[in-house]
Amino acid sequence: MSTPVRPRRNFYGRLKGHNLKQSQKDYLDQDLAALSPGAVDWEANPRREMLDTVEMFGDKPVWLEVGFGGGEHMVHQAANNPDTGIIGCEPYINGVAMLLGKIRRAGVENIKVHPGDVRDMFDVLPAQSISRAFLLYPDPWPKTRHHRRRFVTQEHLEPLHRVLKPGAIFRVATDIEDYVRQTLEEVPRYGFEWLAERPSDWRESWDDWLSTRYEQKALREGRVPHYLTFRRI
Template sequence: MAADTDDQGNDDSGASRELRSFGRRRGRVLSARQQALWDVDLPRVALDLAANAPSPLTRLFAPAAVSEVWLEIGFGGGEHLVWQAADNPKVGLIGCEPFEDGVVKVLTAIEEQRLANIRLHADDARDVLRWLPEGSIDRAFVLFPDPWPKRKHLKRRLVAEPLLAQLARVIRPGGQLRLGTDIADYARTMLMAMQHTPAFRWTAAGPDDWRIRPTDWPETRYEAKAVREGRTSSYLLFERV
């Protein structure tokens, strides 16, 4: 479960020693019901990264029959992940999130809404990206990644060229990548990093395409907070060419 980190916040579990891109992993102490979800339900839907990924990847979701696999990195409270899973029963969704409370929220929704098309990795998404076969993902989402506003922390921002290179490997040609942020400077650096990643093409034809949230992109908890605090968001859609 939890990756060991040194006093610099570096993840010690990966060979590449990536900088930690997330904040706290734990919030309140779990209730007995939440602890049961964690202990019993999570293993049923958790990815087994020690085994090879099934081929085709859609087999991960059996007995649910799915024809596509989508990936959400940093799902937070899971609002978007759960909405997409309920709205697209023929799509399998992999959600990655190291924050325990968010994982428990999704486990609750899986149980209450009887969702058969969600699999989880309760840890760093970059482990999953390394595990996924080339071209196995039809659509990926990184919505409102941690802004890391302090200058000394900028290098912890998740959406940067190394992540985009990993996403370019796992998303099939013709697939889609959606990025969202309420931080203007982060939107700019996302677009600059994309300029160095020719595998993706920004599909925006005009300002409305990045200023207006698509109808099949529900508001997340983090975005709602940004709206309350007066920040506007960018919705960036890219095609894997």
């Protein structure tokens, strides 16, 4: 069987910020490899062989967080849902280091971490293997010419639909009104239904929500969070 051709993908955004603390460097050196979900990068898995989620988490349902930022929400969910496995993808290495420190302090053991592009993860996740997905305060790309860079576009939503189980929940949180507009326009086009029945369904946070540092910044600056819940159909 021939080796798949790597698609041409542009990446937009930061990969690294300020200099890491020594403790954060230690987390990356000592913990990251053990928390890897497997061969996700093309260099390590050029044939794009599928990951084995049962090998990772046993028979637990598997959740996916896209762009976990500093990781506080993912660790919160992992601690409160020990019978669930959670995969997080984040290319910003400072955020990955922050997450690793939180994992150590919380002592959670049901998280896998991919320090890279979620599109590479989509390539190797089996179809209908994910029970829930989170997109929380994604990069807003506010300029009109940059809206195609947002997650809520065909390039991301089609593979997200493929890896989600029928009936799986997809949560989106954002404080950017135009991101809400684009989300409500685009997500249903790719096999999702919006579950809101009343204004409180998008104005009030989920019962198991942990407010992230990005949300706290939005509130300080006077922006209003929106909580959108979709179901894969």
